[in-house]
Amino acid sequence: MEIQNLMSDIRKNAIKRMDKRSPADLAVTWTSEDLLYSGKGNAVFIIIPTPGCAHALSESGGCTMCSYIADSPLEKVSSNEIIEIFKNLIERHEIKPKTAVKIFVSGSFLNEDELPKEARDEILKILNNEKNVEEVIIESRPEYITEEVIHECCSLLQDKIFEVSIGLESSSDYIKKYRINKDFLNEDFERAINIIKKMKNEYNVTSKAYLFVKPILTSEKEAIEDAVTSAEYTEKVGVDRISFCPATIHKGTLMELLWRRGSYQPPWIWSVLEIIKRVRSSVKIPVIMDTSGFGTRRGPFNCKKCNKKFKNLIIESNLNQTIPEEFECECKSRWVANVEFSDITRSACNITNK
DSSP states (O other), rough: OOOHHHHHHHHHHHHHOOOOOOHHHHHHEEEEEEEEEEEEEEEEEEEEOSSSSSSSSSOOOOOOTOGGGGGSSSSOOOHHHHHHHHHHTTTTSSSOEEEEEEEEEOTTTTTTTSEEEEEEEEHHHHHHOOTEEEEEEEEEEEOOOOOOHHHHHHHTTTSSSEEEEHHHHHOOHIIIIIIIOOOOOHHHHHHHHHHHHHHHTTSOOEEEEEEEOTTTOOOOOHHHHHHHHHHHHHHHOOOOOOEEOOOOOOTTSSHHHHHHHHHHHOOOOHHHHHHHHHHHHHSSOOEEEOTTTTTSTTOOOOTTHHHOOOOOOOOHHHHTTTOOOOOOOHHHHHHHHHHHHHHHHHOOOOOOOO
């Protein structure tokens, strides 16, 4: 398939340009206020260096918008080194009551070729001993989600919530295949969610879907409709939470290539607000809208007059699960026109790496 050949070439070229860094240098952690199942609380974010996403390193080249592999050392990292790095990261924080720990490995937490079982088990044991940690949130592609691995993880966490997040991105198999290069279908996603639902009888396990707002080759209007439809689909399938990820331009991706050619722009923040309004009205499960990159050259953008205010309103709406208060700005008329005529004026994109 052409998109896979193109992604493979782009990925190989991006990897060649990467500066080699040690696992310790790639490890990152930070905190923020967040919404837990029990209400407002705190989140500790931890990025653990692993060899890199298996999908991105495969011949398929990975997803068209993702460059998280740049946060990987691209070589095996021993269990002992991973455990020591994790301990150093978690010890930097005072774990307050009502805390969620979100662990990212720039790939799949449940893929033992990326994160060895010995390291995974020790990390979960450490978190189980943190009395103020209520939730442990990880991410995995669906093919690594099995009854056996969920049983192993939940047994180590006892009564804490273990949330398995899956980057579904879109409920459209066409979009996943031809615009994102996700390399799995709805049936694979549903199989994984059904396993998690089945394991709820025994463990405190939940699921979350990451949904991507505005893949490449997608108009502003279509991006809004796909986001709303995808949210409604995930609730119907039985997902417990939704996290929207509006597009930002990552280096070394097909999305960046099209953006530099003038054939792609991230979504308007007005579009993000429209998605929030419609989804909060039609979906009953918790919905979070990520605001990373808002108001920047490579991220969602309205105008300099309203970018920051809308970003703050969306952050507040995430915590309260409310619809952000809207105010008028002169840039809205341009967004309205963009949505109304976007299917007509959509840029013609020649997807070749020339």
